[in-house]
Amino acid sequence: MSLPETESPREFEVVRDPLWNTIRLDATALRIIDTPEFQRLRQIRQLGLAYLVYPGATHTRFDHALGVYHLARMALGVLGERGELRGVDPVDCRLVPYAALLHDIGHYPFSHALEELGEELVSADHEELAGRFLAADGIRAALQELSPDAPARIAELIRGRSSSPLQGLISGSLDLDKLEYLRRDARFCGVPYGEVDVDRLLNAITLLPDPRTGRVEIGIHEKGLSALESLLFSKYQMFRNVYWHHAVRSATALYKRLVHDALLGGVVTAEELVGQSDERLMTILELRAEGRTDAASRRVAERWIPAVRRRRLPKRAMEVPADDLRGLPGDGWIADPALRDRLEARLAAELGLEEGCVLIDYPEKPRMLGLNLLLLRRAGPVQRLADDAGRAGLHLPRVSDDLYLSARAFRVFTTERREISPDRLFALLALSEADAADRLADAEPLL
Template sequence: MPTLRDPLWNNIRVEGPYLRLLDAAPFQRLRYVRQLGLAHLVYPGATHSRFEHALGAFHLTRLTVRALEDAGELTAVPALDRRLVEAAALLHDIGHYPFSHALEEIGVPHHEEVAASLLCEGPVGAILREDFAPDAPERILALVRGTSDSPLQGLISGSIDLDKTDYLKRDAMMCGVAYGEIDVERLRHALCIVRAPDTGALAVGIREKGLSALESLLFAKYQMYRNVYWQHAVRSATAMYKRLVEDGLLTGRVHANALVGFTDEGLLDALTVGGASPLLTAIRERRLFKRACEAPAAELTGIDLEWIAEDRARIRIAEDALAKTHGLQPGELLIDYPRKARMLGLDLPLVTRDGTVRRLTDSGIAGAINLPILADQLYQSARWLRVFTVTRCELPREAVLTALAGA
């Protein structure tokens, strides 16, 4: 049985059909897609790939399935469902675009939607049908999208899926920061299979003894978003990259339906055809745009600015109008307001010490932190509206907010 050496989890064993999936060309592409996009321009160690992360998620899922089996939790879960959830963990990021999530912010289909053709067709689809089941690709796609009725769905997509556990610890380690500490063993061994109190369906839940470990996951995620994923220089590089690719799509240098086939460097090379743009040169030489104005989301209540996170055509108009107002050229001012729905959301069955099953959603439990309310407060704290400019300058915040509110 082949053993792969992993810097986070040490030895990871991969055999049989899982090894065939790993060796398939669509999965091998993930070796050349950085896990954290352009974060390596700020954290030099952040050059790890989606390949490594997917392997880690597979490893944790396999360990968790074994732990649930040993605890007698999976008697009602067919063996095929267990194998499919392990395959889904390995393949959950197969549809990722170059430089990770950034391109999803300019309106291209989400990577979980793109995964459909990669999972159901080509070499991956063939392996899944031959080695798992004729309907395996469709069932794995449902797991990846979070729409499966499998009792193990929560291990792949949910409040405490193992994808999060791997990437938080891996990203923190590779960035050299101390923010990703999670009590992984306690969390895994507190998981159970229960009937959800609202639907009666079997689902992954957590025992009350695991709440402290769940808190560690929540705080790790908040710290990583605040200090790494949404750190100002990382977001500057991301805003530059989004505008660069958007320009490439508008000019026809690249086409949206071809984006998922690129590696990181492959896409940048394609964007150099006909000559590198100033933005591309600035990214390659790490000449990042500077903060000219910023405001935390918590101070923006009452101002409708959510469109900045979703309406790219409107954003470009607003960016270029602001640039003109302040004596800059089009493309020399960028607006950034990241959004991740339910970034710190919690929604899962909780088994209390007296055996009662309830949903951990809008209200906490006596004697513990109100995690759902805290999650929303932390999200507002981590999220900032920022305006970046090609040269260092300071823009008046109130004037900028007034202009954006009327854009």
Template sequence: MTELNDFSKPIRDPIWKHIWMNDELYAVTKTVPFMRLYNIKQLGPAELVYPGASHTRAGHSIGVYNIALKMLNILLKKGADVWVSKEGAMSFLAAALLHDLGHFPFTHSLKELKLKEHEELTGELILKEPLRSEVAKIGAAPERTAAIITGEGKDDAETAFFQKLLSGVLDPDKLDYLNRDAFYCGVPYGIQDTDFILSQLIPDKKNGIKIESKAILSVESILFSKYLMYKSVYWHKDVRIATAMMKKAIFTGIEREKFSPEDLYHQDDEGIFRLLEKTNYPEKKPAQDLRLGKIYHIIAEEAFQGENPKHRNLEDLYKRRTAEETLAEYFSNKTGIKIGSEEIVIDIPERISFESDLFIEDEKKVFSESSTVFSKEFIKTLVPSLRKIRIAVSDKIHKKTSNLKQTILPIF
């Protein structure tokens, strides 16, 4: 097939200016499942630190579609038209537009909980009405669209090709969220030369894309930006604690059967708070405070040490809760007042990778083994500088416990 250019409906966007759709794609953005994304902030509680960061999953999803369209047209011109069908192309664009359809509110607050992956929820939504019919009207196959997102159907070469495009170091998702999040947070770190990056892509039927070594700088720019955005925005200390507060409330609520995982699926930001309002248990206090804009105060911090078994234990939410209960008892003994574990949160960011298997055509090597500065040895130095164990406490006990911070971490 040739270039996709039969889109005449413009959507104005502060990042990409005009985004072009046809009537059928636009109709998908007006369905009930997609409209929910307008009620989910892309960065969750980050707006408590960066007030401008009130942009939504809907805006991001439309931005990802935009980059996917540009990427696909470039790859088609460079030879991908040999194996890409019109139905496959439209399925890929629909997948880009709908990739976050099942995403939970509050960014990754619910990520470590025993819930379905948001990609699985997205696939389920695409395969039932009203989206099944609306996706078919685009000229896409609902089953292929869902598979591109969920990672199923890898035995089909065209589906596997599109899966590689949608997920990788140079994927449309990352190119949109780095630029979009930096713009709304008012920081310069995520801005990318997106048009140049896309122009350097070479289609590869097996691996999705590859590049020449002259484009290594573009990949390095993305990885450095990812690092800086995690350091300054995504894993900003107060954003991390706010995320941990919501996670504690939801995790405990599920464990105490105050609500079920199914009650959380397809909620928006406000829906989570309404769900919590119907319950009564002490550990929902952090979420109540968060709704009032009160972020717990950090009283201790230490770099995560992967070789330390006590640190590794805290990656388990059950053991983390036990540690919070231990701290509550410790503080109670030291201060002479009764302190509940709802006044304390421990946060550890999840594991993150800066590696890439992107193939460098002229060097005949994968990216991390090429002439890039992002060698495996260099990457090992990045993550430890980001991952911090933090202990934070509520306003109620902050003054009473802040002078104990030197005695806390040895407990762990």
């Protein structure tokens, strides 16, 4: 988007977009977009390796960021027309669109997958990394023209730690990120599940005081409840059919194992993962792993990279609904990376597979399935949705939890086709963490 030096600075530019038709970018947004840090987002796919399952899912974080910026300007316009911004710091009002534009600036390659590796391997999530990118010369200079402390204030908005009443537009139960990605992801995956009544929701958002603390925050008017219910079911359908689709989770597990072994073998450091694009990281791993003799690096070069390049996805050996694990101790301790690694190694040995060829997948509940907004009824006090008891409608937080359990599954993938009886593995998952650790040290077969 850079202009020749002979041209005058741009006041605005209009970009055509398949979702929102036209997105008007002001001069500050254009300066941010022209930085190398922001241009990197063109090379990070919004849905990671989902394109191996949904070929159209090659849209990027760049496209999505422009869309969220567009929605932020629309939301501020609605609130401003109703006079609801009079009590809000004018600097916050100016910064919110740029926080929306920059909310994904810290993303790892292939989007969220690397954050699932855990803090022992990858120490920060993309929201925590955002501050580092906001300090880059070009972005910092553009933001500081708005306010000297703009980079710090935007970092707080992105992390969900701002005291601004507008925080909920950037990070919250009804943030603009969700409204944008659901529609964009559905469009490019070619599925009919992500339709959201954005106009209705934007016109229903309002600033409300929390009845317990008095703090003003983003809430919703009762007239938007039907659209909010539709949003919740759209999220459920997208998680069930796209984000947590068995083949998408298989591809994600494969990529996580690739990076896990690359870190284990010293092919790459955790710090070197920051700031890479999708293809650049794959190329770095490919070149560095070649010729190394340690077992982890050899798996990277000989097994995992070819599997990604040729779409050789691990197969399902077992799959059960998350609800079947409810109440079992293993529902909690399976998230312990050390214990999970031991279980994977034990299963590989008993199934006659090489080390690393069993991959357990049990996605954690994402914040994006949470839903506990302040609600303004046509009559009655302001309440949290959780306290509203579903009066004249669904109890949305409870429904959200039920839908989450319905969409989530516990899976075991193997690189060669195998079958695992759930009953045998459930005997282990029924044990406490300490007893499970002892059982894994026992020579008696699990299967």
